[in-house]
Amino acid sequence: MTQVADEVLEVTTDGSASGNGETTEAPTAVINRRGEVVPFDASRISVALQKAFLATEGQAAGSSARVRELVDEMTRTVVETLVRRSLAGSGSSGRPVAVEEVQDQVELVLMRSGEHAVARSYILYREEHARARRERDAATPSVESVRQLSVRTTDGTLVPLDRDRVAAVVAEACAGLPTVDPDAVVTEAMRTLYDGVGEVELAQALVLAARTKVEVDPDYTYVSARLLMDMLRTEALSHVLGERTLATAPQMAQLYPRYLKGYVTKGIELGMLDPRLAEFDLDKLGQAIEAGRDGQFTFLGLQTLYDRYFLHEHGVRYELPQAFFLRVAMGLALNEEHKEERAIEFYRLISSFDFMCSTPTLFNAGTTRPQLSSCFLTTVSDDLSGIFQSIKDNAMLAKYSGGLGNDWTPVRGIGAHIKGTNGQSQGVVPFLKIANDTAVAVNQGGKRKGAVCAYLETWHIDVEEFLELRKNTGDERRRTHDMNTANWVPDLFMQRVAAGGTWTLFSPDETPDLHDLYGAAFAERYAEYEAMAERGELRVHRQVNAVDLWRKMLTALFETGHPWITFKDPCNLRSPQQHVGVVHSSNLCTEITLNTNADEVAVCNLGSINLAAHTTADGLDVERLRRTVRTAVRMLDNVIDLNLYTIPQAENANQQHRPVGLGLMGFQDALFALRLPYSSEEAVQFADTSMEQISYAAIEASSDLAAERGSYRSFDGSLWSRGVLPIDSLELLRESRGGDVDLDTSTTLDWAPLREKVQRQGMRNSNVMAIAPTATISNIVGVAQSIEPMYRNLFVKSNMSGDFTVVNASLVRDLAERGLWDEVMVSDLKYFDGSLGAIDRVPADLQALYATAFEVDPSWLLRSAARRQKWIDQAQSLNLYVSSPNGRKLDNLYRTAWQLGLKTTYYLRSSSATHVEKSTLRGTDGKLNAVSAGTPAAAPSAGVPTQGGAAAAAGGVAAAVAASPAAAVSTSPSPLVVLPETAAAEEASRYSAEYAAACSIENGEDCEACQ
Incomplete structure (x- = not known):
């Protein structure tokens, strides 16, 4: 493949971007390999692409109309x-682009176009020539080493470039990381610099240079973060201390105490920090700061904190990481x-990453709000006033980062009588549309999207319309594309499905007590209402086949990712608080199961243990875990008394019951x-025993707090x-x-002594455990989120801070030990979507x-989750992964x-169909808001599932049912209901660009309200 990669160079500026006469505005200049800024020539890209096809497909590609059209479009x-x-x-004139940037984009466009063979040859060719250049540079002085820059x-x-400081900053960032090469970072950065480069651009170039190497060695994520930290130190210290301050990481041990006082003073003056x-004795707290912990962040973790968590004045951050953690600690x-x-x-x-508070606590602890x-x-x-009061409450609760779960079951259905107007109800859906739009409008000050989940019981007359809320077809006035939805399913329905029986839908204004009943009492009353309907004593009702409704529920889930399946009876039968109310729904992320009514809005305060930090090759460090749990439970309990409540019903419920939700993350890392x-x-056994240890320690900690503070x-x-x-309580469900x-x-463990202690001392909290998704705080800590398996071993993670290369560092270490980690392995991981299964x-x-x-x-996943659930008084956010979903699989x-x-x-x-960029991931990593605030957010990777697209699948289950009625669900009694498994469904499953990806698999923008 002769002279393909190096064809993408610079010559003249003619703006030509294709061979068909069309023109596209081009960058003004290119920085070549000698560091010279020269005019840009788009025709070189076209030539390079043509040669790539010729080298891979032979001379026939030169006369192929398909290739020529592809080359024009790619260019x-x-x-x-x-x-x-x-x-x-960079202003209206634009900055020069580096040769490597151009070549990176050529690789990306080849892979996005599906030309994997051409791209793979191009990647390997680039690596071959890069290796040759390195060998040549090692033998002769490099151009960069003698080039003078201002x-x-x-x-x-204009001042001369201080090469010594650049080298010192990079060397410091690489300290303690034996596999990284500081000289390579400096060399890569120097290639992108030009005479007259700005200070910010210089600092950014260093971060970008380290970031490009993350896919080859995951430790470069720490190098990138430390280089970013160097910039943040200058920004924050200068802003707080009132003079331009440059500091190295070791110098921060002396500077942090002085900075802390200035930081608190400034925050109070700005009206942001609680006076x-x-x-506090700030001298004492300043001496306790562990400055070295600034170096433990990954690039994704630190960039996330910078973008959304650190306090700022008009975009200028004045909060450094250890001050951030200390602010939260003081606030609690x-x-x-x-x-x-x-x-x-x-x-x-929290600064050790053994435990992390939830996002609202991190946002707001120690502040004036x-x-x-x-x-x-x-x-x-x-009633109308109650409905709109609930929508107003949603807005007030979401304003300061709360995630919402709304129980809509009491609202009467379509066709129900309205006494005040002597008319008929339009049902619950029009009000859900308003709630959806409210969540979009109240976006928590731009920090993240407002988020809400609507719950409806399976017997509600509007349930079939509820299943269609997330579809991309139909009347838009009856669609809620931004709202999450969930079915609240009684055990009786599941039993009717198994028996192939019928199921009757009612309007809650005629069957109001069903809302508050569960277990045997629900089944008995439900049968009575069915008898009343048969006698004509109810105005609004409809009988359906239970299996048909179950099929519609799974079809909607398959096509749109919603509504989720949640179970009413186990939530209530195992609730510690069943003596004072009913659990009518879960929350935004399905891990909270608390009572609600007209006078009480349930509130939960979350935080998560980093299980990986408590696990070694020898097993679980039980004593460390117990210490972590005791402190964490105390912190969560403190939240209840310090919290700002935006509506009185929330304060009433929280002070009455004091629930908290201690969860975990990093299960996969453990x-x-x-x-x-x-x-x-x-x-599975580890999931069981680790959760047993957490459960025991959490219950004991809450009981001991009750002895200190009262139940x-x-x-x-x-x-x-x-x-x-x-x-x-599991036995109560079994009996029912x-x-x-x-x-x-x-x-x-021996649970008898703990039972006795709880009865004697009481409990400080009505509920103690819940496993949240941890979508964002796991990024901060640098572990796999929650209880999730590893999504991919190599992929691009998209969130509000941009796109980030994620590499499984544990895998890289193992492959390196066996001599298997090389450029070809990186290429193969990209080609096979981060999976090892096909790499022989x-x-x-x-x-x-x-x-x-x-x-x-x-x-x-189900077995591990079930073993955890037996120890948890609330629930867990359990995502289910199915590679090729079909009816039989989902039903089972x-x-x-x-x-x-x-x-x-x-x-x-x-x-x-495509999960990650299969060419180089260099240059796709993050927005770098900290150093280029004007840069727009990076678009999600073409291969990363994004919100909602599942509805565009080629028919999905519904199409399969329509195409093959014979494959529909059998109504005969059976322990397993068989949904369609036709060729159409399988084809849709294989080729749909995104199924049920409503939250984006590797990102938590829409569910991070629980983080």
């Missing part, structure tokens, strides 16, 4: 991308008797440390007060179902250990989830 695409990059944050300071002055923070210790000691304890816990709670659950009443494949009995007000009569712990719960109930030279043990989410049979999956006693499920994830 235009590359030039348009380069124009955007050139202009971003830097333009912020006041416009009570100044009452305000009411403590020994507040400095507690603040230091809290600070050390301390809305610290994560989740709010409401019940909407059946399995890597233990060398356990996700698809193994040992992993929550509604403790008497709760399951706790009766000595019924979460593990014991006549023994139909398939779950191992074994234990490894990878040993079987590593293929099993590093199997990705869609390679793990979803039954393993959700029937199994119910039989295992799970309370809720979350997103159905289905693999897409």
Whole structure:
């Protein structure tokens, strides 16, 4: 493939971008390999692409109309991308683009066009020539080493480039990382510089240079983060101390205490920090700061904090990472008797990444608007004023970062009588549309999208319309494209499906008590209403086949990702608080199960243990875990008293019951440390025993807090007060179902003493555990989110901070030890979407250990989740991954989830046709807002599933049913309802660009309200 890569160089500026006479605006200049700024020539791109096809497909490609059209289109695409990059944050004239940037875009466009063979040859050719250049440069002095450059300071002055400081900053960023090469970072950065480069551009070039190497060595993510940290230090220190301040990482040990005082003073002057923070002994707290912990961030983690968490004045950040953690710690210790000691304890816990508070707590703790709670659950009443009051409440709760779960079941259905007007109701859907638009409008100050989930019970007369809310077809006035939805399914419905029976839909204004009933009481009353309907005593009702409705539920889930399947009876039968109310819904992310009514809006306060930090190759560090849990529960309990409540019903409920939700993240990382494949009995057992340890420690911590501070007000009569712990409540569900719960109930700890302690001392919190998705805080900590399997071993992660290269560092270490980590392996991982399964030279043990989410049979996810659920008093956000979904698989999956006693499920994830950019990931990584605030957000990767697109699938299950009625669900009694598994469904499953990807698999923008 002679002289292909190096054809993409610079000559003249003619603007030509294609061979058909069309022109496209081009960048003004290119920085060549000698560091010279020269005019841009788009025709070189076209020539390089043509030669790439010739080298791969032979001389016939030269006369192929298809190839010529492809080359023209690809050239235009590359030039348009380069124009955007050139202009971003650099004024109207644009900045020069580097040769490597041009070649990176050529690779990207080849892969996005599906020309994988051409692109793979191009990648390997580039690497070959890069290696040759490195060997040549090693033998002779490089141009970069002698080239003289000037830097333009912020006041416009030109000064010589301080190469010694550049080298020192990079060397410091690489310290302690033996596999990275600081000289390579400097050399790469120097290639992109030009005479007169700005200070900000210089700093950005260093970050970008390190970032381009992340896919080859994951440790470069730390180098990138530390180089970004160098810029942030200058920004924050200069802003707080009032003079331009440059500081190295070691110097921060002395500077942080002085900076902390100035930071608190400035934050209070700006009206952002609670004035009570100044009452702390700041000298004592300053001495407790662990400055070295600034170096533990990944690039994704630090960029995320910069973009959305650090306090700023008109875009200029004045909050550094350790001040951020200390601000949160002080904010949670305000009411403590020994507040400095507690603040230091809290600070050390979160800054060590052993535990992390939820996003609302991180956003707002220690500020003048301390809305610290994560989740709010409401019940909407059946009258116009109540409906619109609920929508107003949604807006007020979402304003300061709360995620919402709305129970809409009480609202009367279509055709129901309206006494005030003597008319007929239009049902619940028009009001859901308003709630949807409210969530879009209230976007939490631009920090992240407002988010809400609407719940409806399966017997509601509007349930079939509810299933269609997320479709991209039909009346737009009855669609809610931005709202999450979930079915609230009674056990009786699942039993009718299994029996092939009928199911009757009612309007809640005629059957109001069904809303508050569950278990045997619900089944008895429901049968009475069915008898009344048969006698003509009810105005609005409709009978359907239970299996047909179940099929529609799964079809909607398959096509749109919604509504999710959640189960009413286990949520209520196992609720510690069933003596004072009913659980009518879950929350935005399906892990919270708290009572709601007209006077109480349920509130939950979340935080997550980093399980990976407590796991080594020898197993779980139980003592460290117990210490973490005790401090974490105290922090979560403090949230309740310090919280800013935007509506009185939320404060009433939180003060009455004091629920918290302690969860976990990094489960997959813990399995890597233990060398356990996700698809193994040992992993299921670890899920069981690790959650048992957390459960025991959390319940004990809450009970000990009750001994210190008093039990929550509604403790008497709760399951706790009766000595019924979460593990014991499983028997209540088993009894209600006549023994139909398939779950191992074994234990490894002695629970009798804890039962006695809880009855004697009480509980500080009505609920203690819930496993949230941790979509954002896991990014900050740098571990796999929540209980999720590894999505891909190499992929591009998209979130509000841009696109980031994610590489499984554990896999890279293992492959490197066996001599298998090289450029070809990187290329193969891209080609096979981050999966090892098709790469023959990878040993079987590593293929099993590093199997990705869609390679793990979803039954393993269910089994592990069920073993955790027996210890949890609330629920868990459980995503289910299905590589090629069809009717039979989905039916079996959700029937199994119910039989295992799970309370809720979350997103159905289905693999897409293309998952990651299969060419180089260099240059796609992040927005770098910290150093180019004017740069627009990077578009999601073509291969990354994005919100909502599932409805565009080629027919999906519904099309298969229409095409093949014979394949529809059988109505005969059967333990397994068989949904269609036709060729059409299989084709749709294979080729749909995105199935059920409503939240974006690797990103949590829409569900991070629970983080």
